[in-house]
Amino acid sequence: MNLLVVIALRFDRLVAGQIPTGWDAARYGIPKDIVEQVDPVSLFNIVSTVEAFISAGITDPYEFYKYVHVSEIGNATGSGVGGQLAQRGLFRDRLLDKPVQKDILQESFINTMPAWINMLLLSSSGPIKTPVNACATSAVSIELACESLLTGKAKIMIAGATEDITEESSYEFANMKATSNAVDELEHGRTPAEMSRPTTTTRNGFMESHGAGNHVLMSAATAIEIGCPIYGIVALSSTATDKEGRSVPAPGAGILTTARESSNKRASPLLNFNYRARQIKARRAQIKAWVESEYSMLREELEELKASGELSADEEESWIEERTTFIHREAKRQEKEALSTYNHQFFKSDPSIAPLRGALAVYGLTIDDINVASFHGTSTKANDKNESRVLNSQLKHLGRTKGNALLAITQKYLTGHPKGPAASWMANGMIQCLLSGVVPGNRNADNVDVIMKDFEYIVYPSRSIQTDGLKAGLLKSFGFGQAGGEILIIHPDYVLASLEESQYAEYKAKNAQRYAKAYRYLHDSLTGVADFVQVKNEPPYSAELESSVYLNPSARTEYSKEKKSWHFTNKSASRATPTIGDAAVTKDILSSLAEQQAGKKGVGVDVELTNAFNIENSTFIERNFTATEIEYCNSRPDPQASFTGRWSAKEAVFKAISSYGNIASDGAGAPLNEIEIKSNQVGAPEVVLSGKAKDAAAKAGVKSVNVSISHSGAYSVAVALAQ
CATH class of the missing domain: 1.10.287 (Helix Hairpins)
Structure with a gap:
């Protein structure tokens, strides 16, 4: 017979970064029955995800399905431990015969957290990838999300993690001597705000915190189409394990491999x-x-x-x-x-090309263009030294210029260490840093460890620095169990600058609408007009339409004024995949090709790729298009496609006239503005010749030229017939 006696244990981990007292998920709009059922980490995750949606300008998640299929939105949210209170009920309270809910098991699963996101908010049918990598979970989550986007498995991904603090985890971290001793800190006269001191001589373990952090990741094309704000570019995401050992929490240098490359005399x-x-x-x-x-x-x-x-x-x-x-x-x-x-x-x-060097080169940057590094910086003796050594070795190996110091950001002096969501929190700070140009200092760095002098490429500021602009930042994350992560984040201007002027103007207009909607949503929630978390009570499709929506890749939602949300209708669920081009024009092209191959004179066919046509080159446009054509093309919904179509028509007309009368070309650089493509009363293209083009046609005996244009989106095909 065993007799259990309650005893009191002395505990010295008295300080943590906590969710404020009085925080209530029900006040955010989460139904009370859900609040009572789920583990707190799921509640943190729900509120965090909604905040991420609002920051993306999405006030109703079902609006996503106006732009993408339900199978193209996925979730990579994870956690180091998961629902710790649920696990306490499962393993301890049940043993002690205390009241425990019947379905407590499900709340202990780590993948239950993203499941609640889908059940209450999204109703998506896309990829689900739930990482478990201790303190590097968010970094792994972001990599999984990026892989899903780059492989085409999804167009939109939610990435991040959530974690809790319980007496069990705090006690075991203390046994590992991983966390700082609050009693010792207080005896040294330090306040709770000073107990996390990354990179200092007195650092003595991390300060636990809890919560959630989430990001909405999508391809640039999707973000631009929807009009979502782009806060940063994930140029590279990497993870790595370390070497042989016997210590699970021991820091390693495996992530150094992102700088691996063979040495060549000349760059690739x-x-x-x-x-x-x-x-x-x-x-x-x-x-x-x-x-x-x-x-x-x-x-x-x-x-x-x-x-x-x-x-x-x-x-x-x-x-x-x-x-x-x-x-x-x-x-x-x-x-x-x-x-x-x-x-x-x-x-x-x-x-011959290091992943880190290659990712920078995509945007025309070099290792010298990384301005800041967001450290995992847990304030432990081993981590801060190891992380600095790894980063310094990377910079040295890749040839960073001496004297070009990299500014270190150690945000955990303020936030504490949330474990699973660490990289999400740090990425958020890094993005704020890139957008504002301000590099935040470590306010607790009262005495930076002398060993940090060995790392010549890194400086550890104790006060914030206003720069004249930042291009890129490198974030690192390390977790127990040999989990190392690294994320390279580039300033969003590097993708926005690649847009054509008309594309950028259209994106700005959409983005302004997103901002206005998010602003109104936030104010309505703050003033009590509407809940911040507006859970769904039904999927965006009826039971009868469910299979149709799943099986039709072109199914999209429409806004329902009655339901004040986006839903699939019979029409939108059975929407056919749009066909490209005009069958009648294609017939003309095929007929013309036959005549051309048969040796008939006066036939011209031309194909032009839309994306290859540069409408931002004003000199080229003015040399080859009349003022009327320029005005017409710029007024169209897609100026790029319109200019491309007109250009292919001009080339086809030139080929037709040359074929008819064996007229020699003036060269590839000769202007074509004397061949004007107008639109008649019914919108059909009409050829008007002038100058040398008109004289050449008359000399060859050409009395008329007809042209047809077929737009496909990816390219334009034109066929001209000179008679």
Whole structure:
């Protein structure tokens, strides 16, 4: 027989970074039955995720499905331990025969936290990836989210983590001597605000805290389409384990491998921005030739199907539409693949280019352009020294200029160490740093450890520094169990600057609307007009439409004034995948290609890739387009596509006239503004010649020129016939 006797234990971990007393999830709008059922970490995670949505300008998560399919939103939220109060009930209270809810087991699962996000807010059907990597969980979460986006498994991902403080975890951390002794600190005359002192001589363990941190990650194209604010660019996310050992919490240097590269006398040409641009240009020329070839083969295939009786006259138009759409999508895929190869993929698996160097080179940056480093900085003797050594070795190996000191940010002097969400909290601070240009100092750095002098590339400021602008920051995160993480964050201007002026103006307008909606939402929640967390009581589709929505990749939501939310309707759930181009125009192109191959004079066909056409080159535009054409194209919803279509028409007209009268070209640089493409009363293109072009056509005996243009989005095809 065992007799259990309650005893009192002396405990010296009296200070932690805590959620303020009186914090109540119900006041945020979470129903009381949910509050009573779930573990506190799930509540932290729900509120944090809603804050992330609002910061992205999304006040109703179902609006996401206006832009992406339900399968294209995923969640990579994790935790180091999960619901600790649920685990206490599961393992201790049940044993002691205390009252415990029947479903306590489910709340102890780490993947229950992202599950509640989906059940109460999202109703998505995308990837679920739940990392468990102790204090590096958020860093791993961000890497998983980035991988899902880059592989095309999702277009939007939620990344982050949540963690709690309990007497059990605090006691065991104390037994490991990982946390600071609050009694000793108080005896030394230090206040709770001074008990976390990263990089100082007196650092003596981390200060526990708890809470959640989440980010909404998406591709730049998706963010620009939706109009979401872009706070930063995740240029590189890496994780690494360490070497052989017997100590689980011992810090290691595995993440040093992001600087691995073989030494060469000369840098790889791939690091040169202009070299990569040249390769993309060459690849686009190949794609253009492929499209022209496909149209030629399309005509032959059509004739064979008609001759064999496999394709009736009634089916001809739909067949042409389907094949034209296929050519468009394949051309777009090939171009995307080329851009990926020479942008964020070119350095991968190349031993001569370090991942860190390659990720910087994507944006035309070098190792000297990293301005700040956000340290894991737990205020432990081992971590702060090890982390500084790893970072200094990386900078030295990659050739950072001596004297170009990297400013260290050690945010845990203020926040404490939340364990799982650490990297999310630190990433948030890093983003604020990049956007404001202010590098926050470690206010508790009263005496930086003399050993830090060995790390010549790093400086540890104790006061905030206002810079003239920051380009990039490097964040590190380390967790028990050999988990090392690193995230390179670039200033958002590097993606916004790549937009065409018209694209940027459109994005700014959408972004302003997002800001206004988020501003109104926040004020309504603060004044009690509406709840901050507005949980869903039904999915965005009815039970009858569920299968249709899942199986149709083109299904999108529509705004319902009745429900004041975004929902799938019978029409939007069965929405057909849009076809590309005009079947009638495609028929003309196929016919013209046949005539051209048969040797008929006066036929011209031209293909132009939309993304390859630079409308920001004002000199080129003014040399080749009339004022009327420029005004017309700029007034269209997509000026880029409109200019590309007009340009392909001009080239086709030139080829047709040259073919008709064997007229020699003036060279590739000759202007084409004397070939004007106007729109008639019904919107069809009309050719107007002037100057030398008109004289050449008259001399060749050309009386009229007709042109047709087919836009696919990825490219434009034009066919001209001179008679």
